[in-house]
Amino acid sequence: MTYYCHPCAMRLGFVQDVYTSDPLQSEYQLDKFIKHTVPLSHPFASVFNSTSTGDYAAYVVDAAASGAVEFDAQGRRNLIWIAGRPTGFRFQNGVLVGPTDGVKVVLSSEATRVHAFPVSSTSLETHICASCGGLVST
Numbered sequence: 001m002t003y004y005c006h007p008c009a010m011r012l013g014f015v016q017d018v019y020t021s022d023p024l025q026s027e028y029q030l031d032k033f034i035k036h037t038v039p040l041s042h043p044f045a046s047v048f049n050s051t052s053t054g055d056y057a058a059y060v061v062d063a064a065a066s067g068a069v070e071f072d073a074q075g076r077r078n079l080i081w082i083a084g085r086p087t088g089f090r091f092q093n094g095v096l097v098g099p100t101d102g103v104k105v106v107l108s109s110e111a112t113r114v115h116a117f118p119v120s121s122t123s124l125e126t127h128i129c130a131s132c133g134g135l136v137s138t
Contacts, residue, residue: 001127002071003138008131009069014077018064018108023057026112036088036117043094046118049086059087059116063105068136079105080124080138088118098122 009015024030035042037051048056059081067081082102090097100118107113127136 001073002130003127003136004069004131005129005134005136006066006068008129008134012131014069015064015079018077018079018105018114022111023060023114023116024053028113029115032115032117036115039089040091040094044092046088046090046100046120048088048118056116059103059118060105060114063103063116064108067103067105068138070138076106077108079108080119081105082121082124082137090118090120090123 004012004014024033033053033056035045037048037056039047048059062083063079063081067079070078070080072078080102084101086099086101087103088100090100098120100120102119102121102124103116104119105114105116107115121137124137127138129136
């Protein structure tokens with residue numbers, strides 16, 4: 001995987017064409033929205049602390065506006081944003097594990113598949129930005 005801090009990602013054009021305008025336009029995205037807003041609909045899913053579609057859309061926009069960029073092994077661009085405030089809760093086997101304070105947006109280059117889910121900063125790792133050598137938490 002390759003990681004970029006937000007300033008370098010902006011400079012290099014990696015946050016252009018991030019689909020943020022309609023994160024609920026497809027059935028796939030609606031399924032992901034339900035998965036990450038309805039507690040225990042999926043026993044291993046993290047859930048946002050709001051079921052509001054406006055709040056969900058704002059998380060996608062915030063991650064695009066301020067998050068670090070991760071390119072996974074398949075070359076897909078993901079965005080990771082540490083919110084600095086609670087974003088939801090993490091579950092494992094249907095049991096509450098703890099709060100989350102970040103957001104990960106995956107499949108950000110695909111208009112009908114881009115979606116977000118809450119993450120905990122304590123589960124993130126620190127990497128080196130591939131451009132400037134600075135630290136990137138993802």
